[in-house]
Every structure is written in C-alpha cells, then in structure tokens.
Amino acid sequence: MKKLICLATLLCCTMLSTAVVAQEASDKSAPKTDNKPTDATKKAGRDRLVIDLFHDNWLTKPDTVTTKWYGRGIGVYSMLLDKNLIKKNVSFAVGVGLSSHNVYSNVFVEYYDADSTLLTPVYASVTNTTTGVVERVSVDYKKNKINTTYVDVPVELRFRTNPNAKGRSFKLGLGARVGYLISAHTKYKGNDVTGLSREVKFKEVITKNANLNRFRYGLTARLGYGNINIFGFYSLSTLFEKNQGPEVVPFSAGISFNGL
Numbered sequence: 058m059k060k061l062i063c064l065a066t067l068l069c070c071t072m073l074s075t076a077v078v079a080q081e082a083s084d085k086s087a088p089k090t091d092n093k094p095t096d097a098t099k100k101a102g103r104d105r106l107v108i109d110l111f112h113d114n115w116l117t118k119p120d121t122v123t124t125k126w127y128g129r130g131i132g133v134y135s136m137l138l139d140k141n142l143i144k145k146n147v148s149f150a151v152g153v154g155l156s157s158h159n160v161y162s163n164v165f166v167e168y169y170d171a172d173s174t175l176l177t178p179v180y181a182s183v184t185n186t187t188t189g190v191v192e193r194v195s196v197d198y199k200k201n202k203i204n205t206t207y208v209d210v211p212v213e214l215r216f217r218t219n220p221n222a223k224g225r226s227f228k229l230g231l232g233a234r235v236g237y238l239i240s241a242h243t244k245y246k247g248n249d250v251t252g253l254s255r256e257v258k259f260k261e262v263i264t265k266n267a268n269l270n271r272f273r274y275g276l277t278a279r280l281g282y283g284n285i286n287i288f289g290f291y292s293l294s295t296l297f298e299k300n301q302g303p304e305v306v307p308f309s310a311g312i313s314f315n316g317l
Contacts, residue, residue: 060273088229104215104228104315106136106151109288111311113158115296119303122176127163128202130199132156134211150213156236158307161202166263174268179245188315198247200258205269205296207236211277228286230279238271240264266299270294279313288313 113128117247135254141148179201181191213232220226246258263269274294289310300310 064315067236068269090225091215099274100251105136105138106212107152107154107313108132109134109156109307109309109311109313111288112289113160113307115160115264116291116308117295117303117304117306119176119305120305121164121178122305123170128160128235130156130158132209136211137189139215146217146219148215148217150211150215150230152211154209155206156209157204157206158309159202159204160200160307161200163201165201165245166267167201168263168266168268172301174266174270174297174302176310176316179247179250181196181250182251183246194252195289196248196250198245200244200246204240204242206240206246207232207238207273209236213277220249225283227282228279230277230286232277234275234290236273238264238273241267241269268294268298271296273307279315281313284316285313286315287311287315 079159083278109130109132111130111132113130114124115122118124132154133156134152136150138152139148139150154218162176163178165179166174167177168174171263179196179198180197183192183194211232211234215228216229218228240262241264244258244260247256249255249257264271273294274293275290275294278289279286281287287310290308292307295302296307298305
C-alpha cells in the first residue's frame with residue numbers, strides 16, 4: 058500500500074505538471090480577448106484525474122472462506138483521452154492507472170504444485186503429545202490479508218447533464234477495466250502458526266507460484282454529482298487461473314473523486 062501511495066503521488070504530480078505546462082502553452086499561443094471563459098471551456102478539462110477509495114471483497118468464494126467487512130483499496134487513474142461524442146453531454150474516455158486491493162480473511166494461500174492452489178483456514182501444526190500425530194489447531198490472529206496490485210486501463214462512456222451556475226453536473230459513467238497483476242502478497246499478524254506460544258507477523262510474496270490470474274477484466278460504473286461519485290467494479294475474471302485454484306470473483310464498491 059505504501060508503494061502504491063508513492064507511485065500514485067508521483068503519477069498525480071506528473072499529471073499536474075503536464076496540465077500546467079499544457080495550459081501555459083495554450084495561454085501563450087491563444088489570441089488575447091476580453092471575453093470571459095464559457096462554461097464549456099471551464100468543463101473541458103474536468104474528469105481527467107480519478108481517485109477511487111473502495112471496499113474490497115469476494116463475491117464468489119469457497120464455503121470455508123470468511124472475509125471481513127473492512128477490506129479496502131485505492132485506485133488512481135489518469136484519463137488521457139476524453140472525446141466528446143454528443144456536444145459536452147456524452148463522451149468516451151480512456152486512461153491508465155494503478156490500483157491496490159486488500160481483502161482480509163481467515164485463509165492462507167497455499168500451493169502444492171503447478172496446478173494446485175488452495176485457500177486454507179489459518180491453523181497451527183501441533184504434535185499431539187499422546188499420539189505423536191501432527192494436528193491442525195485453530196489460532197487467534199489480529200490481521201490476515203491478501204493484497205493484489207494492478208496496472209489498469211479503464212475505458213468509460215460518460216454522460217453529463219448541462220452544468221449549473223456553479224459548473225456542476227450530474228454524471229454517469231459506464232465502462233470496463235483491464236488490468237495486469239504486478240504484485241501480490243499476504244500479511245499475517247497473530248499467534249505463531251508453528252504452534253509456539255508467541256505472537257508473530259510476516260509477509261509472503263505469492264505472485265510466482267499461486268496460479269493467480271495475471272490479467273483481469275471487469276465492468277465499472279460511476280454515478281454522482283460534481284466531483285464526488287459512488288463507484289463499483291465487478292470482475293468478470295476470477296482471482297485464480299481456471300482449474301488451478303478456487304473460484305474467487307472479486308468486486309469493489311466505494312467513493313470516486315474526479316477533477317482536473
């Protein structure tokens with residue numbers, strides 16, 4: 058998450074710098090007039106930067122998996138193209154950005170071979186002193202999450218009402234998003250899973266062997282007023298490769314802020 062915030066900050070700074078340079082160049086090349094900018098001119102640069110803050114969860118998952126309500130994520134996108142289709146009311150937008158997703162649950166990602174990945178409830182391996190058999194015993198924990206980070210390409214068909222006196226409009230955005238997985242890991246903090254009476258915390262990278270889908274794709278929707286919207290993403294792809302892991306379908310829902 059910290060790395061994503063740094064990358065998002067760098068992305069925002071780059072976009073702001075580009076916008077400032079472009080605006081200065083435009084101001085120098087445009088002929089000077091005494092006319093005030095119109096509402097259409099004011100609206101021309103809107104919705105270029107999109108920041109999503111959302112709840113993360115899995116819509117479809119094995120019966121043994123329990124997810125927490127406080128799963129959360131962030132996405133930062135630069136909409137590089139916003140092409141008007143019908144005046145200023147309908148446009149088509151394409152962009153690029155980063156998103157990080159955190160799902161808190163009761164399971165570890167365990168992989169046994171190239172074609173077998175399981176979501177196994179957190180347990181400790183303890184040897185029964187009477188029988189000598191290694192048994193699985195449930196343990197208490199404070200944090201157990203799975204994080205996935207993607208480079209995304211969003212596309213969106215945008216509908217806007219005419220702006221009011223304050224330059225604000227009602228907005229609806231319907232689209233899709235394609236992403237490529239750049240990192241994935243789990244984080245755990247709780248009682249030692251080796252059975253020792255102590256608290257531990259560790260981070261495990263799971264990108265290489267977990268049969269995670271490298272590519273994801275899904276549908277998006279935004280609805281709001283001014284620069285604040287409610288946002289949703291429904292994945293049409295599963296978290297794991299088909300027949301190589303459990304069938305898990307992610308979704309996200311939250312608030313979206315857009316400006317510039």
